[in-house]
Amino acid sequence: MLEELKKLIIETAQKADTMGYCKKNSGNFSIYDRERDFMVITPSGKNRFELKPEDIPVIDGISEKVLEGTLKPSTEWPIHLQAYRTRKDITAVVHTHSHYATAFAILGKEIPPIVFEALNYGVKTKVAAYGMPGSKALADSVIEPLKEADVVLMKSHGILVVGNNLNHVLLKASYVEDVAEIYSYCMTIGNGQEPQAIPQSEFDAFSATLK
Numbered sequence: 001m002l003e004e005l006k007k008l009i010i011e012t013a014q015k016a017d018t019m020g021y022c023k024k025n026s027g028n029f030s031i032y033d034r035e036r037d038f039m040v041i042t043p044s045g046k047n048r049f050e051l052k053p054e055d056i057p058v059i060d061g062i063s064e065k066v067l068e069g070t071l072k073p074s075t076e077w078p079i080h081l082q083a084y085r086t087r088k089d090i091t092a093v094v095h096t097h098s099h100y101a102t103a104f105a106i107l108g109k110e111i112p113p114i115v116f117e118a119l120n121y122g123v124k125t126k127v128a129a130y131g132m133p134g135s136k137a138l139a140d141s142v143i144e145p146l147k148e149a150d151v152v153l154m155k156s157h158g159i160l161v162v163g164n165n166l167n168h169v170l171l172k173a174s175y176v177e178d179v180a181e182i183y184s185y186c187m188t189i190g191n192g193q194e195p196q197a198i199p200q201s202e203f204d205a206f207s208a209t210l211k
């Protein structure tokens with residue numbers, strides 16, 4: 001069941017690993033089938049390059065029962081499910097511990113949109129309150145931020161990015177990481193002087209030229 005989605009999960013997890021976003025098997029990826037209410041998600045702590053489709057867990061989005069998969073779902077599956085329940089318009093979620101964006105999450109600081117690439121993830125990032133890994137508090141922490149943004153900085157943990165195509169969502173996550181990294185270079189080069197964010201009106205005007 002859901003073979004194509006399982007293959008896409010594996011491919012994306014391997015791509016993210018190669019990009020350096022999921023060191024030591026961290027980070028997880030899911031897709032939600034809205035017709036059947038099934039969530040397909042990466043398993044817990046397994047080398048991404050050894051995964052086979054039959055390993056990939058499928059969770060019933062209503063009963064939360066694990067329906068398939070030779071391996072256990074990531075312990076962070078409740079965050080993913082909460083994201084799908086909060087945002088009915090999304091079908092793909094990427095969670096990583098990519099370093100620069102996670103540094104912002106640790107500080108509880110939104111990533112200022114200092115370059116136009118921020119448009120690729122909707123410009124905004126929102127910080128979620130701290131929750132212990134695997135806890136209900138952590139899953140619930142993403143509800144309010146997700147109502148305002150596709151990118152959530154999970155306090156002292158990592159980032160959650162949502163959308164509708166797993167590959168695109170990974171790309172969004174990579175733009176988040178790029179902007180966070182460029183910001184940190186600006187702080188170093190500018191001797192700690194805060195780089196100037198691009199105003200929302202400028203993003204709106206630029207978006208209008210792309211239509």
Ligand SMILES: [Zn+2]
Nearest residue numbers: 027076157158
């Ligand atoms: Zn995590």
